[in-house]
Amino acid sequence: MIRSSLVLFFLALVLTSYAQPPKPIFPVPLSPRLANYQIDVTLDPARKTLNGRETLSWTNPSSDLIRELRFHLYLNAFRNEKSTFMRESGGQLRGDQMDRNAAVDPYGSIDITSMKVRGGETLAYQFIQPDDEAAGTLNKDDRTVIRVPLSQPVGPGQTIVLDIVFKAKLPKIFARTGFSRDYFLVGQWFPKIGVYEPAGTRYAKTGQWNCHQFHAHSEFYADYGVYDVNITAPKAYWVSATGLYQSEKIHSNGTKTLRYHAEDVVDFAWTASPHFQVIEDTWKRPSGGAVAIELLMQPEHLNQAQRHLDAAKAALSYFDRYLGPYPFPNLTIVDPPLHASGSGGMEYPTFITAGTVWGLPEGIRAPEMVTVHEFGHQYFMQLLASNEFEEAWLDEGFNQYYEGRIMDETYGPRSAQVDLFGFRMGDLESSRSSYVHQENPALGSSFGNTWQLPDGQYGVLTYTKTATWLRTLEGLVGRPVMDEIMRTYFVRWRFRHPNARSFIDIVNEVVPKRLGGKYGPDMNWFFDQVLYGDKVIDYALASIRNSPASSQKGRRRQQRITVQRQGDGQMPVDVRVHLDTGKEVLLFWDGKARQRTFTLYEDADIVWATVDPKQKLYMDLNLNNNSLTLEPASAPAAKFAAKFLFWVQNWMQWLAWLA
Structure with a gap:
């Protein structure tokens, strides 16, 4: 179908407008555009x-002479059972399994049939396996990375232009990209140049190519650029893509060509299907202007369209307020069919995929959660282009933290994910539960190459543990300071390639400036435990005791509170003591020793005490040992109701995870 509101206009101008260069989206480039x-x-x-035919213009960002180029050929991950991706994944991802018995060939591949320097030589290439080679497990059958030697090197600041011809076979969808029946979600589909990191970029001590193989648990890393893409598809298909729609041309053979233009993005993806129901909406920026939202729904999910739109607008508003502006003029949200669920929950610049099922109750907020999460990647992946191969926590974990904030503040901290038949679950508490209820929460560090993380721990270590320690950092420094940290990080590193040190340096800059020496000269002690280490946080209230005054010994009334550190992690912690006079005393412990006993001299008795009363230490593994009470057992049940329900809720979560 043709976008009806523009039919007459484009029929009149197609011969001229289609050939003209697109109008710039950003008059001043936002990124290096390499x-x-x-x-x-x-x-x-x-x-x-x-x-496909591709023209790549690549600029050398370094002071080095570049004598070879490196490219990703991601679709070769699906070429056969021998690729590193298939060996690691076993042909499944995120619960979706490859259908090896499908009537249509389920495998995918990509081949370059020609590569030439514009006005120069024809280039040859060879497949390489840099990750397997580094690990000593060389897999010569993996064809997801190539090196291209150059007889004429690319000098500092120089640009090389390549003309590439390629053909690709799409896989049946189970891992993000491909086809399912007549639905196509086309991601990581073209020969894509790797990132050349000059010395001083991230961890590069000398200039180097960063071009990893496609792994089961890794996503992507790319430089910013401008994309002009012409997509030819059947006339009956609706096509949408990264960037802005420019024009459409109908051909006599039953096809059409659509032109898209994107600027300052790290990738380009598109979708095509004859079944999309298209809903258009806008979100008005507080600073003026608007973002055009295009929602592509499956017909059977159409009654859930507003849920997707409301979630997208909530995310746009929240990020704009607390992190920084979304600079692009548009956003496309794709709702995949159930038979292509493996393409759901993915992020590409200005273009995300969500996911739902028919008849989903409003109390199960899966489409809202996925929409919020995937939009968040417009910040943590697109605007902050970290290396998802090596530091997945830096985009997935940060995004999970903001997903929790947005969902909890939009839909309720105890009901953001689920509010159905009396069962409720918030988003941040879901992240915490995922981490603390691991069989062994100390299994490994979040830091490191994603394909080398402990088996089965990718999701927890990159997503939920990171979100939980970010919430712990927020608890320690306070929300205003945390927001200043995150805004500073965003402003300083947008349209660049940050790493762990980029963020930690900002934390070490902002926290002492706002809180003085409260936590020492820097916060490295925190990151050594939660990011680089595998320390476990668990503080328990071991005992409380009241001692009466003794006239014979001349002693005053005395109260003792003993707190224990039961994990190997060390965090500063507060202790709140409630006396029978109604007075409350707040105590502070640096949390370093194994045990600390506080002694009070109050003309009153302790009724109860609790460790970490404001739940600053969101990483604390066991909340059930955080409080004790000396309230008489004969007291009315109402006095215990709140504490009992709190206890039951936490133990039910424990039992659910054990089951």
Whole structure:
């Protein structure tokens, strides 16, 4: 179908407008624009293939002479059972399994049939396996990375232009990209140049290519650029993509070509299907202007459209207020069909995929959660282009933290994810539960290459543990200081490639400036435990005791509170003591020793005491040992109701995870 509101306009101007260069989205570039692509691609929906021509303009960002280029050929991860991705994943990802018995060939691949320097030589390439080689497990069958030697090196600041012809076979969807029946979600589909990191970029001591193989538990890393992409597909298909729609041309053979233009992005993805129901909306920026929202729904999910739109607007508003502006003029949200659920929950610049099912009750907020999370990647992946191969926690974990904040503040801290038949679950508390209820929460560090994390721990270590320690950092420094940290990080590193040190340096800058020496000269002690280490936090209230005054011994009334550190992690912690006069005393402990006994001299008795009363230490493994009471057992049940329900709630979570 053609976008009806523009039919007459484009029929009149197609011969001129289609050939003209697109109007710039940003008159002043927002990024370095090192890797710029012009691509013409044709989809054959019957054969599930792509035929493409690509012009890449790549600029050397370093002072080095570049004698070879490196490219990702991501679709070769699905070429056969021998790729590193298939060996690591076993043909499944996020609960979706490859259908090896499908009637249509389920495998995918990409081949470069020609690569030439514009006005120069034809280039040859060879497959390399840098990650397998470094690990001593060389897999010569993996074809997801190539090196391209150059007879004429690219000098500092120089630009090389390559003309590339390629063909690809899309896989049946189970891992993000491919086809399912007549639905296509096309991601990581073209020959994509790696990132050349000059000395001083992230961890590079000398200039180097950062171009990893495609792994089961890794996503992507790329430089910013401008994309001009012409997509040819059947006339009956609705096509949407990264960037802004420019024009559409109908051909006599039953196809059409759509033109898209994107600036200052790290990737380009698109979708095509004859079944989309298209809903258009806008979000008005507080500072003026608007973001156009295009929502592509499956017909059977149409009654959930408003839920997706409301969630997207909540995320846009929250990030704009607390982190920084979303600079792009548009956002596309794709609702995949159930039979293509493996393409759901993914992020690409200005283009995300959500996910729902027919008849989903409003009390199960899965579409809201996925929409909020995937939009968050417009910040943590696109605007802050960290290396998802090596530091997945830096985008997934940070995004999970903001997902929790947005969901909890929009839908309720105890009901953000689920509010159905009396069962409730918040988003941040869900992240915490995922981490603390691991069989062994000390299994490993979040820091490191994603494919080398402990088996089965990728999700917890990168997503939920990181979100939980970020919430702990917020608890220690306070929300205003945390927001200043995050805004500073965003402003300083947007449209660049940050790493762990980029963030930690900002924490070490902001916290002493706002809180003085409360936590020492820096916060390195915190990150050594929660990011680089595997320390476990667990503080328990061991005992409380009241001693009467003794006239014979001349002693005053005395109260003792003993707190224990039961984990190997060390955090400063507060202790609140409630006396029978109604007075409360707040005590502070640096949390370093194994045990600390506080002695009070009050003309009153302790009724109860609790460790970490404001739950600053969100990482604390066991909340059930955080409080004790000396309230008489004969007291009315109402006095215990709140504490009992709190106790039951926590133990029910424990039992659920054990089950």
